[in-house]
Each structure stands twice: as structure tokens, then as C-alpha cells.
Amino acid sequence: MWRRQAGFTLVELILVLILISVLAVSAIGLFSTKGGYTARTTADLILAQARVAQQVALGRALASNVSFSVSRSSDEMTLGVTQDSFSSSRTTDVQDVTVSWKESGTTSCTGGSTSDFTMQFNRNGDAFSPGGNPVNTLICVVGSQTIPICISSLGYAYEGLCDS
Helix, strand or coil: CCCCCCCHHHHHHHHHHHHHHHHHHHHHHHHHHHHHHHHHHHHHHHHHHHHHHHHHHHCCCCCCEEEECCCECCCCEEEEECCEEEEEEEEEEECCCCEEEECCCCCCCCCCCCEEEEECCCCCCEEECCCCCCCCCCEEEEECCCCEECCCCCCCEEECCCCC
């Protein structure tokens, strides 16, 4: 009479250990440099705050514009959204990351200003560049990778180069 036994065979155990080892070795590269995810985090926060600015402008539909500002102090960047008494601010570490912007008539992250800037969103949600013009604004986050962000003149913020 045979009794059924439960458990893992030695072959199954070794295969699982090999599989876990391969996954660990391939994933370690994702965590090796801080700059890799600092650029991604910065880009995600810029997108989130730009979208908050447009939503506040549309939701409140007041006569005054909503300001979306980006300012850098040493290794920290502050992203702010303000309208009259409403204020939302996020701060993030941007060590080894450069953020530049330009009024986009091109589809390239080369050039642009690295100075602090403020954009305006009107009550229709339309965006005005830091120069005060109703044109697309290209924001480039450069770390170990380059992440372009476009804020269209219609106010929509998305990751990618602006359409010319």
C-alpha cells in the first residue's frame, strides 16, 4: 500500500531558488543609482501639480488665474499651486537632476532655461507659458534619463514632447 506524501522535491526547490536569484540579479540594477528614480519622481510631481493647477482653475472658475510655480533651492524643488487663498505646495529632493523649461515650438529638450518659473491657468483651464504666451510649454527633467513633459496651451499636462 502506497501512501501519498506531500511536499517539495529537491528539483522543485532548486528551480525556485534559481528563479528567485535571476529575478534579484536583474532587479538590482533598478536600485543601484538614486538619480534614476529621482528624475522619475520629480517628473511625476511636476505632472501631478500641473494637473492640480488646471483642475483648480476649472473647478473654481473664478476671475483670478491659478499660478503653477516651480522653484529650486540647492537640492530641493518646490512645486506650488496658488489661487487667492488656496495654496498647495510639494517639495522634493532633486539632487543630480536638472529641470529646464521653454516655450515649445520644437520637439527637443536641448536648450531652455533652468531658472524658476511660474505659469498661469485661466478659468477655462488654458495655460499661459512663463513668458505669458498661450503656447505649449516644454519642461525637461534631466537625470540619468531625460523625461520631457508638455503643458499644452489648452492646459493639459502630459509626459512627452509637445506637438509643434
